[in-house]
Structure formats: C-alpha cells, structure tokens
Amino acid sequence: MTYDEFREEVRKLKEEGKYPSLKSYTLPALWIAEKNFPCIDHEVMRIISSELGVPLVEVEEAARFYAMFHTERKGKYVIRVCTNLSCMLNGSYSLLEELERLLGVKVGETTKDGLFTLEEYECMGLCDGAPAITVNEERFLKVKKEELPTILKKFGWKGD
Amino acid sequence: MESFKIVIDGKECEAFAGDTVLEVAERNGIVIPVFCYHKELRPEGACRVCLVEVEGAPRLVTACTLKAMPDMVVKTNTERVKRARAGVIELILNNHTLECPICDKSGECELQMTGFRNGPKKSRYREKRREKDIVIKGPLIEIDNDRCILCRRCIRMCGENMGNRVLGILNRGYKAYISPFNGDFLEGGCEHCGSCVDVCPVGSLLDRAFKYKDRPWRMDKTWTTCSLCGSGCTIEVDSYHGKVKRVVGRIGVNRGHNKGYLCVRGKWGWDIIYSEKRLKEPLLRQGDSLVKVDFEKAVEVLKEKLEGREVNLFLESSLTSEELTKIRDVFGGKAVSDSYGYYKLLRGIASITGALNTSLFSSIYSSDVVFVLGDFIEEFTPVIATLLRLAVIQKGKRLIRLGTFPSKLDSVSFSTLLVPQEEIIDTLKHLIVGTFDSSYQSGNKEIDSVAKSLRGKKLSFVVGGNVPFSVESEEIGKTVAFLADRAGAPLVAIPPKANSLKVVELFDLVEPSNLKGEVNVLINCELERDFPGVELPSADFTVIFTPFYTPEVSQADLVIPIELGLEKRGTFKGIEGELSLDSVLETPFSLLEVLKYLPSKGISSKEKQVPLIKEPGKKVLHRKRELLLTVLPNRTGWNSVSYYSENVVKVSGKRELLLNSQELREPKLVSLRVENKELQVQAVPDASVPKGHALLRVERFTRDISSLLRGNFPFLSGIKCEILEA
C-alpha cells in the first residue's frame, strides 16, 4: 500500500460514521496500517494524525502501546507462540525453541527472507488447544514439535 | 460556599465541596508526600505515594484523588500508611540512577526530599539496576529517561494546561518512557514554554542551557519581572557570582499573576545579557568611524550637543518607570514610541471610560464569561494566552473570542466568532445591541448565539494580541469599551510591551512626521523593529542609548550602552498594577546614571485628558478586491529576543507568507505589494488563514520589511495589499 492509498483508506474509514468522535478511528486506522505495511512508521502516524486531528504523539503512543501493532519491520507472517501457563505446562517452550532452530532466528526476530517473524506471545484464549500457535490469523492447536515444519511449509517456508 | 468538617490526624479541618483530602490537608499544614500530584495539574493518582487511611475504607486511598466528604476521618501517619509509602518509594528508588552529583535537579529534587522523609532507610534490591538509556535531546529541552519516575506531570502540563500535547508516553509497563513524537520536539509543535521542565519533580526534563552549569543550592535567587513583553511575568533569576545561570518560573510557587508560567522568551531569553552584540563602551563618531570613549567623555559630548536644542525622542517601552520619568524630565514629554498603537487603543477606550488605563488582568477571575478580542495573543503575550486557557480549564470560566484568525485558545473557548477583519467593528456593534435586547436579530446566527451567551452574565473583556497594531485600534477600542461599559464589565487592554502603560501615561506620543528637532535620541530602540516603516529624521546629531550593536549604530554620532531588564531595579506599570524589578547583577553602565548628569527640563506632570464621547467607533476598513495584510512577528523574534539570544535562536521561526489554501494552491515565490512597495517572499497555503487575508510571519524586522511598511507606522495589521506573481 502506498501512503496516498493509506490516506484514502483512512478517509473512507471516517465516512463510515461508526464513531461520534474522530479520535476513535485511531485504532481502526492503525489496524489498516498494521495489515498493509511492513510496519507502522512515522509517516503512517503523520497521516493518521492529520486526517483525524489527533496530536502526533498520541498516535505514536497508541501505536506503541498495543502488542499487536508493529512499529518495527515485521515479516509477511507473524508466528505467535503462546507460552502462558496452560500452553507452557503443555510444552510451548519446546515449540518456541524448535521454531528458533528451524527458522534460524531468535524470538522477536524476522527471518532474512522477510517471511516470518517469531514472537513469544501472551494467552490468546486457545487454552483448550494448548499448546497453541497462530500464524497471522490462522490458529494451530495442540501443536506437536514434529508438526512445525508442515505448518511452516504452508506459508512458503523453504527449509526442511 | 458552604463548608463542612473532616478530621485529618485528629485535627478538625474545614473543607468545601469538590476539595480533595490532599488540598484540605495542605491548607491545614498537614504534609502528605506527593510525586505525580501538582497543584496546577489535574490529579492523576498514578504514583501512589500520597496514600492515606480512611476510616471505613478497606484499602488505602490516594489523598490526591479522594474527594473530601462530611465527617470523613483520615489518618496520614499510621504505621500502615508509612509502610505503604516507603514501599512505593522503594519501588521508585530500586532502579533510580544515582547520578545526584551530576544531576541538575540535585538539591531541589522532590525524590531526594520525599525519599529522605518517607523512604526506606535501607535498600533490599539485589537485582542489577535496570537502565533506561533513552535520552531525547531537543534544541532547548532534554529528556533523560533514566531519571524519570513516570509521574506524567510533564505530559499533563504540556497537553492539558498548555494545550500542546507535544510530550507523550511510549511503550508500556516498566519499559515506558517520555518522548515527543519521533523524538522531535519541533515536529511535535513544542513552543518551548519550559513548563514541563518546571514541573518535573526529578532531573529528567532538563533545561539544556543550564545543564551542568551550576548547583541549585548555591545560586542567588532573585524574583523580578520579565521585560520581554506586556505579560509582566514574575520570574526567578538564578545567578552565581553575578552571572545568570537560568530563569525559572516555579509554577505553583510563584506569587505573580503568571503563577510561574513562562514562555520561550522569559525562560530562555536571559542570555541576551551575554550576547556578543552587547555594547560595552560608549562610542563617538570621529569622521567615518565610531571610536570607543569613556563615560565622562560621552556625557560631556551629550551635554554639549543637547544644549538648547530640541530632540526627536524615540522610545521603546520596556524601560522602567523610573527611567521613563527621568527621560521625560531630561528630554521632554514628546516622543515617538512603539506603544503608539496601544495608545490609540487606550485613547479609544478612554473616550468611553475617561481614563487612559486598563483594568487589572485579575478582574477576569471575578466574571463568569471572558470576552476576548484579538488574534495572536499567544504570539505577542504568550503567558496571557496561557492564563486565559487556565481560566477556562481550572476556574471554569467561559471564554468567547472574537477575531479573524484561528487561535489555540479556540480549543477551550465556549464559542469563537471568526469574521473578516473589516467586519470586527460591525460585529461588536451587533453585540452591543444583541447582548441587551433578546429580540434583536443581527442576521447572523453565530453572532446572535454569542449575544445570547453574554446576556445577563457577569462579563469581563480582554483586548490584546494584534489589536493595538490594527489600523482600527482606536475605533475598536471605542467600540469594545462601549460594550464593556454597557455591561458594567472590566476591560483589560493587554499592553504589548512591558511598560507600555507608563509610556502612555507619561508621554505625549506623536507621529514620527511631527518630529522636527535637531538631535535624534533613541532609547532602547531598534528602528526597524520598533518603528517599521519609519526613517530616522535628518538631524544634526544622533545619540543612541542601546544595550546592543543595533543596525542604527552605524548612523549614530554617539552611542551609549545601557542595561537590560534583568540588570535593573525599578518598576513597571503592568497589567496587574505595579510590578517590580530586582537584580543582583552589576553593570559598568546605567541609563539612569548617565541621565543624572543631564539638566532637567523641569516640566510638570499633568493628568492627560481624553474627551468623553461615549459612542462606539466607526469602521475604518472597507475592502474591495485587495487582501488585508497582517505582519506578525514570531514569538521568538518579538522584541528581538532571537536576534541576541543564542538559546532562543535555536527554535526561532521563519519568514513566510500564509495565504488561504483556496486562494493559493501550491507554495511558491510571490511578490507582496503594499501601495507601491514590493517584497519577494515565499507564500504557503494555509487553511487557517481566512479568505481575503494575508499573514506575513516574520522572525526579524529587516530593512525590506520596514520598506514594505513605509508610512504605515504604527500599524501591522489591516494593511491593504496585493499578491503578484513573482
């Protein structure tokens, strides 16, 4: 998405008339950016600020507050491994280690080809399927270590 | 207001509805420690150090957020409270950097004091200190996040009290830190009022000009009045061995009407004292050049040249009342002054009230609705704009503003009437009728609705900003005074300069063309800045009293150095009555000292009489196809502060011509034409500039600006102009 297209999207958002106050469109606008840019950069924030009349720093505050927003470059697919209690008790840390090994990155890093970002994540409400991971919006439950390569391949992983 | 009793630590205390327990305790001398609380700020309840025990409440409660209720019983010093406080302070201290020896705040740090009084006596922290190595350096302000205790006073000050919201908090939890957008103060719109630095309880927000310069406990602290505009702010000047180290406002402690709020000029403009352009010795013309002479020689020449000659007196209005009195005594009462436009405004007002004077600024606090007339109050007198904003958000006043250009004040105003400049007087006249006659219809709904919100209310009026510089200043003065008079309301006319009121009181102000003397005497002036469009009259001799090497120095025959405001003792006649100046600085030269050697003219003072007319003013502006030009000196350049201050120049504005974005689509170079004079200038479209108007922002009144304005003195606003392709 180009910045101009993004500005257009934010304008469309405003026209939806969903909120009585422009500042409430900040999160929806940030979501559009999160989904369409490698990261929410300062130019994106400037556009949101000028379209919504929200002070620049308030947009940056919001972008930096919420865990799902990336203000640093992320991969095409964000792999979130839940390691909260139920997932941890069911072996999520070994999944995380295995993913680090397979992808050749540490937690929080993005693969060189820009395909995957590996994240340790808090509870995603999938505890009946512990250990759970998600790749972008797709979820994988009761994941076993051996299944990880298959999951990765689904998203274009070239390793073996 | 009805009061009730609450009991704090066994003491019966009087409380009023809306009071917090902390406020009641403070009034009764009961000290409750605080970090995030500041009496000028909205309570946050974040630091949790002001915890108290309330009878009947299971949990401890923060005194800063707890509203006092009748018969409430509060304890502030039980073991439980002390343990909780110490626990909170321990949490703050665990990771706090021990940079006290090199921290600017040391000695006046609230964490030091509160930690000393209420903190744990021994550290139990076994972990490695968590460093937060995020230092954000702005041109004048620096944020050292390693020292920050995240009380957020700075954010509330910047966002709520100042209405800027430059500072914010990024990340969350223990990783949170304070920053402007993208770490850039300027892009975020920082106005460098310095209020964030002032309220920071620790050494996190720093005044870069003061960093590593001195220790708070050993400096001389002098309360004086800032001379850099008509706001008349009380400031604390900190100096060591006669050298100024910084200026602080002490928000909440300061007893002046500015309550400690400052602007970039007051906070950082002090270094004009140490400007390289500062004049240190008298200069006397010898042939084509000026040579240094001693004072005795200078005085001798001066006496000789003045003997029996009439002077053309040019007077700048930030001289003290004592100096002005002496000047009048020595040079006579006729003068050209930069307060001429303000004088016209006051003359208009006096034609209704009979007095060439203003009401005290504090009179607005006893009204319910404050009617503000004028644009750019935040540029000319920034702190007045701050006080107007605070009157709304802290005291619940309703603010109604009439002007032409949008203002930051509009975000808190109850309503804002923006009309073209040529309609200001007509609009006021509609209000004169509509405010007192509910059946009146002006034909404009907005005006009628404003009239309705004035009707039957306790009103006060404030006129300022660019009004004294408007071609209609006198007529506006009459009209607004007529309205105020009918409403029985005080009218505050904000003086543009520190002692404009005294200049108007003491001198017969005249048009420059009326000066026919043989000796030019310029005191504290810069011709282009103070009298744009005015040429120095030809005279036998020109003497300039000035603190700086100004552009006119080259035209002078004699130049005599004088002091700056911070170096003076004396008084101003200000917006809040007599304001006093004090100083511990010593200078080798003094205006009063020189004037002592000159003979007195012995003119007696007489009360100035302005004929009472009791009629609203008449409209002067009739616009056809031309644009109306307003020349607006940037806040940093006003009074030349950024010409001489190395601090202020770092955040100085630029010159640009702003035009309505429908009248100008793209930025481009244009030729701005006033009568037969032209100026090439970069024009920028700006949605906030109304159609039919042109706003020329200038940092400095240079020769070309002065030429453009030739013949318009004292006006800077409402000047007919045209835009031609460059």
Add this chain to the structure above:
Amino acid sequence: MEKLLLRNVEKENSHTIEVYLKGGGYRAFQKALKEMSPEDVVEEVKLSGLRGRGGAGFPTGLKWEFAAADIKEPKFFVCNADEGEPCTFKDRVIIEKDPHALIEGMLIGAYATGCRYGYIYLRGEYPIGRKILERAISEAYQKGFLGENILGSDFSFDLYVHSGAGAYICGEETALIESMEGKRGEPRIKPPFPVNAGYLWKPTVVNNVETLANIPLIIERGGKWYSQIGSPDCPGPKLFPVSGKVKRPGVYELPMGTKLEEIIFEHAGGIVKDRKLKAVFPGGASSSVLTSEEISVPMDFPSLAKAGTMLGSGAIMVLDETDCIVNAALRLIKFFRHESCGKCTPCREGTDWLVRILERIEGGRGVEEDLEVVLSVCETMENSFCGLGMAAHNPVGSTVRKFKEEYLAHIKGGKCPFRSS
C-alpha cells in the same frame, strides 16, 4: 443440568441468524421491546440476581439502573469482549458459536438503559471472532433487529465491533473506554464511573460477553426462575474454562457454586496420566492458588472470597505434581509485567521486581530473605491504581505462602528441583 448458555453451540452453523431464530432467538428481545417497559427490564434483571461475569461480580441490574437514570445523551452500550485473562476462553466460545445471543443481550440492555449506540470491544487476538460477529451484526441489521426504529418501535440502536490490539489492561472498563477513544489503554480515576461518564464522558454501560449472554434467558424465562439456579446469593449458570493438566480441557457450563473438585475430576476428566493434583488457580491468573486440600470449595464469588482467592473469570488452571510452582508463578507474573500499562508505580515496578526475584529463585540463585521481600512487594502492590496491579501479585504471594517449602527447596538446593539439569 440443562444447557443454557451453551444451548446453541453444538448446533451446526450455530453462528447464523437462521439457526439462532429457529432455536427461539430474539424472542426475548421482542418480548422486552413489545411487552415490557425499560424499567420492567431493569427490574427483571435485578430480580434475577445476575452478577457480572467479567470478574468483579457487580450486580448487572444495578449497573443498568444507574445508567438508565442518567440523563446525558447519547448513551453507549459496550460489550467487553477483551477476554485477556490467561487461560480464559469462555467468551470466545459464545462469540464464535452463539454471537446472536450476545447481540440480543446487548439489544435488551440498550433498550433498558436508553443507549443509542453499541460497541463490542473485541480483543485483537480474536480475528475469527471478529468476522463472525461482523457477519452476525449485518444479519441482525437485515432482519431489522438493529438500526433505526427497530421492529417499528421508537427504539433505535446501532452496533459495531471495535478491535483491540493486544492489551490485557483494556479488559478494565475505563481502560477499555480510553482505548475506544483511540488512546493508550490506561485506567481512569473512578469516580466518575462509566455509567455516568464513560466513552466521550457520556453514560456508558460496560458488560462482559457472558453476562450479556444470560440476558435473553432472564427475559424469556423470568428473573425469578434465574435466581433459583445455583448459589442463592450469586445465582445463574456459569461458564468454567478449564485448562492445564486436565484430561479434557474445555468450557463447562455448570451452576454457580459447583464444587471445584467436581469440575476438575468429573467434568474435565481428572488429571492427565492420573497424576496427583498439585495446585489450582481457580479464577484466572490473578487469583490466589488453591492446594489439593482446598478444592472442595464451591465456585462462586462469596465462597472463593472466603477461601482467600476469587472467582474472577472462572478460568480454572490445573497443575499436577510434576509442575514447578515457582515456574508457574514466574510465568504468570511475567504476564502481568508485560501487560502493566505503566501508569502507577506499584504495578509497573512491583511486577518487574517480582519477576526478577522469581527468576533468580527459579535459576537457583535465590536467598531466603527473598521470600520476605516478595511478600512485602505484594503488599505494596495492593495499593495499585486499578484491579490489574491489585491482583497481579496474587499468584506469587499465594504460592510463596502455600508452597514455601518448594521455594525453599529451590533456594537451598541452588536449582529448580523439577529441572533435570
């Protein structure tokens, strides 16, 4: 027991309006709209004794009464679907399997309180739920249950989904409102409460998903009927998400007051590999731990409070004898450190200190005095700004008190006894 809240979830395409209508859906709303005044609805909900299912257990009818009494306009009705409490996934089941029950509950609530606009604040981690809810809302618009002059009445209500973006603190109602306003999700000072000054400082009702799913049942069958289910002072059906070391993790609907032991061993199938139960967090990550001797407690607000813990979201997290309690507490306090907004000192600093101490103990570098320090930090955290910080220390403080021997074993042994290396 008859399935009430989960009555629809087993049905095929349970998320569609056709299936919902076939099962009697939107009947309660029509009854409320056509046969009852808003006051009647509030009275009925008060009579039911329903208490909020989000964690605090505030009486729903009372909250509605306050909102209805406020005259400021417009009013907003917000569903708190920011289900972020670790190991809680009960709301997800309703959102994904029975979204219309939630919408119907909101409609009834909005009618009763006079709210014009509604928002479902859905956690960002539920993208599937978002799609389902948005589809359900558009179905409801098509059938005329949402929009202007609903079913020919003068009641109008528009409903939207507002996506969160990963912040547990936004489950706190004032933080949720700040977040809806586009800001950092930080809690506000109370009072004023949202019912009087919430979203855009207008009256705002904030109810949890599960709470709202109860509403159609109460209106359809009556508050009196509802009040007789489960514990008398805290009635109704309750969803219990059970996870951790149980054989059948999942959401179980049981009457309030069902014994914890029964839920774990009868419904969730007992402990994996028939190991011994070691410890249970009975009400999400912010509840205090219960030992195997304490699990006969009835699962309702007052009984759990008496047992020194809390019902919270009702999420039951089960640890077996092979699990390290220090590591479990460490993981939970790490969660709170990550989720602390940073506004107040005790929560921001306390969570970090506790993490650091527990990391040392788990790593075999603890000292005995650490335990005393931990307990005093927990006490200081009680003075936090909002519920997050006030409860965040519970898993740590309670495990130090109840499993002190295990902590000491780490400290004295210089390593975690549950780790092989």
